[in-house]
Amino acid sequence: MADVPENAPEHCPGTTSEQAGKSSSCEGCPNQKLCASGATKAPDPAIAEIGEKLSSVKHKILVLSGKGGVGKSTFSAHLAHALASDGTKEVALLDVDICGPSIPRIMGLEGEQVHQSGSGWSPVYVEDNLAVMSIGFLLSSPDDAVIWRGPKKNGMIKQFLRDVDWGELDYLIVDTPPGTSDEHLSVVQYLSSTHVDGAVIITTPQEVSLQDVRKEIRFCQKVKLPIIGVVENMSGFVCPKCKNTSQIFPPTSGGAEKMCADLNLPLLGKVPLDPRIARSCDEGKSFLSEVPDSPAAEAYQRIVQSIQEYCSNRATEEQSTT
């Protein structure tokens, strides 16, 4: 059962919330008694099921940012492409941005639909070893809006984690919406009985973005999610004509570099603004294979390499402690 039962009123606070059975919207709901009894607030059995299901996934990486539009989805997609370029690795990309799913377009999968198989939902494959899941595959048209409150979004995320038939995986990458709310809490909670390698935090250089990203870092600390490192995206633009660099999003407070130094976090790298990145995203192609020798592609590759190293170090650490 999802957090919001089918027969619940519109403002249902969710069966597992503190307000379950007590809020004013619970009046008249057929589940009110059950919710008020506290029975529904017991730990969700799905957490254990998800733990079991994903225990064989070697590495799980969340891509987070407090700020919108900094390039979380672009980075998630390219991380997935880069990891999957090693044909021996099985990679999955899960989009938990329920209201604004960008992954189908960026991965060139617009209009694809998810199929139900005996063992759950089958993801959509970009290549044999690169599987993708997004709510975008469940919508019937590009105009479809997902006007859902938190509890319903949480139910969907639970289904994504529990019911998608990924097969054996080396990497599971999770792209998130901006902020520190339902989607983020749900992902972290539903993954709490399984091992998560950590989060990659994306920011742009300006303080307007960093001020939100600091909150995201606090969030990670609060929920004890390790931080793999920070990526500064859209840092500087080199004019294709005169080759001068412009700081379109100026690092007025020292950029990600200063923030990382202050908070003692690794800076994984800086990716410049490049119009070809935006175009590749719109066309659903991998920028890494479109323009492999560009400074931005090189920056991506170095960042991916640091992430791979982090993950394999963590894996060996774990083996040596057990």
Place this chain on the structure above:
Amino acid sequence: MSQVKHVVLVLSGKGGVGKSTITTELALALRHSGKKVSGHSLCGLALCFPPCLRQSQRLTTLCGPQVGVLDVDLCGPSIPRMLSVGRPDVHQCDSGWVPVYTDAQKTLALMSIGFLLDDPDDAVVWRGPKKTALIGQFVSDVAWGELDVLLVDTPPGTSDEHLAVLENLKKHRVDGAILVTTPQAVSTGDVRREITFCKRTGVRILGIVENMSGFVCPHCSECSNIFSKGGGEELAKLTGSEFLGCVPLDPLLSASIEEGKDFTQSFPDSATFSAISSILHTLLKSLETD
């Protein structure tokens, strides 16, 4: 709220497209719009503001429009920084929360949910129902006084904050929404969904703004379309919405926003400013005809 004449939401399905920036610049441009020309019969200024927004009672001292900005982005409130008000304490009076004014003349009033938080770096890790409850209280309880226009800045998406803010504002009035997008398909795709949201919730679409379209190199004047070009206008055509205009990607604008400076005053001759004022003009016209 009863003394607020027009309420305009700034929405986008996509994050980081400039909702907060456009809100800020429109508010600043609006505030100054009354002070530009002189010679009006009532207040000594010529046609200082579209008449529908100007009550004749308000005479010389407060000739310009009274503008309010309401920021309901709980997890990432940007407006206090963009309008350079820091982190003031908000006070309560008999009629509710007293907004924070950005100027001594009190022509621009601001209320941000960020003011209620203790530590600026602290994360607001709240699920929907809690956000809904706070926004509900918050929206109805600000003592705006008399306002010509209230602009509401929102987080990206079509979820709790949006539903909560609408539910509460609709008791008073909502003129409609401005939708902000960047030119790329990745963004217009999300904004198409936001349009559906507006239709389903009965919010009039006042128009679409294409932001970050075209970057003119300050060194050689070459224009690069970093985030593509034309997507906003195309989307407006496709969906039969009004197109309000394009705002270029301008490092002077992002720098002003960073420092909380008034771009509309610092660069009144820039192409970016003229784009903003033309958007404002079209917006005001459509507010007149509802």
